Amino acid sequence: MTVVTYEAELKFLDYVKKMMNYEEALNVMFWDLRTGAPKDGVEQRSEVISQLSTDVFNMSVSDEMAGYLEKLEHLAAEGKLSEKTQKTVEECRKEYDRNTKIPEAEYTAYVKLQARSESIWETAKAESNFEMFRPYLEEIVAYKKKFISYWGYKENCYNVLLDMYEPGMTVEVLDRVFGELRERIVPLVKQIAASGKLLKTEPLTKHFPKEQQRTLSLELLRQLDYNFDAGRLDETVHPFAITLNPGDVRITTKYDESDFRTAIFGTIHECGHAVYEQNISKDLIGTPLCDGTSMGIHESQSLFFENFIGRNKQFWKKNYDVLKKHASGQFDDVSLDEFYDAINEAKPSLIRIEADELTYVLHVMVRYEIEKDLFDGSLDVKDLPRVWNEKMEEYLGIRPQNDATGVLQDVHWSGGDFGYFPSYALGYIYAAQLKQAMLKDIPNFDQLLLDGNIAPVRSWLTEHIHRYGKLKKPLEILQDVTGEGLNAAYLAAYLEDKYKNIYNI
Amino acid sequence: MTVVTYEAELKFLDYVKKMMNYEEALNVMFWDLRTGAPKDGVEQRSEVISQLSTDVFNMSVSDEMAGYLEKLEHLAAEGKLSEKTQKTVEECRKEYDRNTKIPEAEYTAYVKLQARSESIWETAKAESNFEMFRPYLEEIVAYKKKFISYWGYKENCYNVLLDMYEPGMTVEVLDRVFGELRERIVPLVKQIAASGKLLKTEPLTKHFPKEQQRTLSLELLRQLDYNFDAGRLDETVHPFAITLNPGDVRITTKYDESDFRTAIFGTIHECGHAVYEQNISKDLIGTPLCDGTSMGIHESQSLFFENFIGRNKQFWKKNYDVLKKHASGQFDDVSLDEFYDAINEAKPSLIRIEADELTYVLHVMVRYEIEKDLFDGSLDVKDLPRVWNEKMEEYLGIRPQNDATGVLQDVHWSGGDFGYFPSYALGYIYAAQLKQAMLKDIPNFDQLLLDGNIAPVRSWLTEHIHRYGKLKKPLEILQDVTGEGLNAAYLAAYLEDKYKNIYNI
Missing domain, CATH: 1.20.58 (Methane Monooxygenase Hydroxylase; Chain G, domain 1)
Structure with missing residues (x-):
């Protein structure tokens, strides 16, 4: 036709x-x-x-x-x-x-509540006082439930929220996949703790001058096939990548002179986001399709870069001398193996945004389960601190001493952003599935990293993911690339393999 | 009422x-x-x-x-x-x-012609070929004359063009004032040439590292009362100041490592523009009045900073050690007096934007007279190269060897910007009149510069000029501040005094 x-x-x-x-x-x-x-x-x-x-x-x-x-x-x-x-x-x-579908007056009232609630949350967090924040959060949840009734839903009302960030994702799928993943990661975290092995991480926090970090960041970005004709690197407080148009996708980073990992892994992470948007088909410019297809697929690209490339041993075999050249001598007595182990340290901690590659998904699961129960009515806002702490203890084996480092740590809920957290974990799961599929086409993946030749890897991602923008839904991409649906087994296997090696367990 | x-x-x-x-x-x-x-x-x-x-x-x-x-x-x-x-x-x-008032079809055709003409001008300049550019310029002038007939005018049609950049300015006033000025400057330029005195300018073009120039620029900007809470300094190819809003007025500069004057005097010049807009009354935000009142008054502020402050001996007495600290030793054997003379060198040259403080206005007059004659019909476009060269010889004593360094050097005419050039000279004249008036209120002007205390000078300019934005017309400001109209005598006297001293004539 x-x-x-x-x-x-x-x-x-x-x-x-x-x-x-x-x-x-x-x-x-x-x-x-x-x-x-x-x-x-x-x-x-x-x-x-x-x-x-x-x-x-x-x-x-x-x-x-x-x-x-x-x-x-x-x-x-x-x-x-x-x-x-x-x-x-x-x-x-x-x-x-x-x-x-939302009556205008209600929406206006909600926007005001959001602003008020975010500012109350800030104070409540600073004072570690959940009770101060509680009434606002209750009201936000009530509004959100009412909005969902206006929008309409089938089966589970929380699916409506999930769909905003991850079109097509459902509680049914997440329950299954997160469950499988948790069953394999929680024991692994316990084994690591029991191993008693301590990694040599002190050199990571020695003084690393900002200008040198910047030079190193630029060098790594070039190697990672980030296109500087269509982007630039700047400094900011909370790092992000931002697309002005596909010919102008910028990265920002933050330099911590007493921990170079903030800038380097942050930059590599944002590079994954940016490379996605730099390579969306130019044909989609001027439409809302010229954007990442979902939060989760976006995160799969940043995490692919950060973890599957940036924490890969061959990548550092290629770049360790470069790092040493820009550093101030702190790595001179550190072997590549020791360095590799150190940047992959896994240790349960209270704060999500500081969590390592292994325990991060457990932080996400705590939030997912709480959100789901809030929206199906089985959990009340007032019980959040208790439930939060119990889950942290169950999954990570540590318990927050106060709400500032517990239930109050993230800004998301104060602004009504429910359904967003799962995307972070989905990004890991997708990334591992994509890596598995990529290995069939690029069996010499590790060798390419050792050669500093990331272009074929980037091209593969562009071919199968980037160029489509929003033309394909996330699960459609996954199905087309891997031939199957969401499956946590690949991420679990990758993490088990990697961490058993590092911790000799 | x-x-x-x-x-x-x-x-x-x-x-x-x-x-x-x-x-x-x-x-x-x-x-x-x-x-x-x-x-x-x-x-x-x-x-x-x-x-x-x-x-x-x-x-x-x-x-x-x-x-x-x-x-x-x-x-x-x-x-x-x-x-x-x-x-x-x-x-x-x-x-x-x-x-x-312009019929839409004509305006559209004109905009197309402008774009075409600018690109032809670029090639014509590169090839030093006026004939290539001539037909386009003829068409531009014809359009402009037609537009003036739509807009309507009294007395001289060129006044309509002047009024766009300098509301209220007329050929009658300019003829008188430029005439007086020319009569005093042309002989001065000849006397200087005849004096045979050579200034020690070689150190000015020795290597000066870019990063050091930037640090020095920032230090001087702070001293010049530029408000960094309402601005920032960045690098660019063609320096400019730009107002986003009065709380965000940015400066850009260009660093030439083999001539530090480009960045330093460029930055001081743009600082004058920026300080103007930073200090417009906040009450005018959101209206077109929140802007400099005219091109000429704007230029008076930048030139006040560049010349009356930035080329003042007391200013450098205060800052010469700072300059030496950031330089690479090239000024170690240069006395302050030698340095001061060198940065004030006056020497006839062909290119307007490279001209010194003394000869600059003569470049402007050549253009003004040509524009005026083009619009009253006494000069044809085809005669421009000859007339240009004759005037250059008459006023500056030098003659371009080709049109690239003559009549083709400026972009303005290719875009139809007639009436704009006089503002540059008006800026000098205004600035000298303002300085004269300021001295009545601030007799210790030189001492303030020596103390590095520019705030009272800046405050005076804000009080009398900046804060009004477009609430007052240029000649209204001049009248209110100085009690008289446009008068070139102050600029002439300042230049005579300064250059007779420097060249011992």
Whole structure:
């Protein structure tokens, strides 16, 4: 069948492109605010950002948008639209429904509550006082439940929240997969603790000058096939990667002179995100499809870079001398094996964002289970601190001494971001599955890392994942690449193999 | 009389604020493009810029704008508007008329011609071939004359062009003032040439590491009362200052390791522009009044900083050791007096943007006279190279050997920017008049520079100039501060005094 282009389709695509252009302007301003914008200009800048955000929002829920969607959905039903237009319509419909089904007054009240709640959370965390935060969190959860009833759902209401970050993901799948993973990781963590083996980590925290870290970061980014004609590296407080357009995907990092890992592994992680967006098909520019397909797949790319490349022994065999050259002598008496073991240390800790590769997913599971129970009504907000501490003890064998290092540590819930945490663990699981599939095509993976030749690895990821943007859903990508659904066995096997080796257990 | 606020006034101010917010977003993107934006993203970024520019343009000529202007002009006529609203209405009216009086088709054709003409000019300059550029320039001038007939004018049609950059300025005033100035400067330039005195300028072009230049620039900016809470210094190819909002006014500079003057005097110059905009009354934010009042007054601030502060001997008495500390030893055998003379060297040269403080205005006069004659019809485009060379010989005593270093050197005419050049010379004249007035209030000006205490000087400029933004017209500012109109005598006297001293004539 020939696909012709309709006038309504052209107008719709123009309209959407305009929204995307505003988004680019907004992202330039976000990047700027976080990379050294002078403080006295921030208040007025916020007004500009608020105006452009409102423009985009209004366009997404306008009568004009409603008209396009109706017309084009008819054409789509008759199979008359290109794949790109059809998927763009689907994305816009999702956004339209999500934003119009909530009565305006309720949404406004919720946005105010969010802002208030985030600021209360900050104080509550600083004072380690969950009771101060409790009433706000209760209200946020109540609103979120009401919103879900407006949006509508099948089976489990928490699936609606999951779907926002990981389209198609369900409690049923997560329960199974997280369960399997937990059963293999929890014993492993206990074995490591029991082994009593201590790694030589002191050199990692010796003084490493900032400028040298920057030079090293740039050198590694080049090796990792990050395209500097389509990006740049800057300094910030909370590192991130940001896409202005696929020809301009920037990385930011933070330099800690008493722990070079912050910058180096942070940069490699953000590089994975950035390389994803640098390699989305240019054909999708100007549509909402020109974006990572989900939080989880995005995280699979950053974690693939950070862990499967950045913590691989062959990668450091190639780069250890380079690191030594830029460091201040602290690694001169450290063998490559000792260094490799040290950067892969696994040790239960209380704070998620400081957790290692092995225990990180357990932190995520604690949050997932709590969220799920909050939304099916089997858990009350008031019981969160107790349940949190019990789960930490059960999975990680350690118990927070206060709520600041426990249930209050993450900002997410104060802003109503439920359903987001699972993506972090999904990223690991996906990454391990992708690695397994990649090895069939690139059996010499380790050798490529040793040669400093990452391009074939990056190309494989582009070929199978990056270029599609949102044209394929996460589980569709997984199925196409691996021939199966979500499966935690590969991650579990990888972690068992790696850590049994490092800890001789 | 009590000024009340009308509903139409509030709506109008909201509408204008929205335009200004888009302008801020545009300026963030301009700044970003010139300070290291990756090249692959530029094409798509241009689309975003074009869209937002179109939004602002459409808002400036919309029926809604026309409606506001009509209503508010009635209220203004009855004296019922605040000064701020009234002047905002005047600015928007000017813009509205300028943009709506030209038939759309003609304007579109002109914009295309501009783009084509600029690119032809680049090639013509590279090949030093005026004939290649001539037909385009002829067409540009013809369009501009037609536009002036649409806009309407009294007396001299060139006044319309002058008024765009310097509201209220006329050929009559410029002829008189430039004439007086020329009569005093041309002989001075000849006397200097005849004196045969050579200054010790070689140390100025010895290697000066970029990082050290940057540190020195930052140190000087702090001393010059540039507010780093409302600004930052970055690197670029063609230095500029840019206002995002009055709390965010940025400076960019260029580092030439074989001539530190580029960065240092460039930075001090841009600092003058930036300090102007940092100190406009916050009350004017969100209106077009929150901007320098004219090109000439803007240039008076940058030149005040560059020449009256940055090339003052007391300023260097304070900072010479600092300079030496950051330099690489090239000034160790150079006395302060020798250094001062060297940075003030005056020598006729062919290129305007490389000209010194003394001869610069003569370059401007050559252009002014040519433009004026082009628009009153007494000069044809085809005669430009000959007339240019004759005037250069007459005023500066040197003659370009080709058009690349002559009539083709500046980009302005290729884009239709006639009436712009005089502002550069006006800036010098204004600055000298302001300095004269300042000395009455701050007789210890030199001592303040020696103490490194520029704040009182900056405060005086803020009090009399900066804070008003566009609330006062240039000649109004001049009258209020100095009690007289435009007068070149102060600049002439300053230059005579300074250069007779340096060259012992």
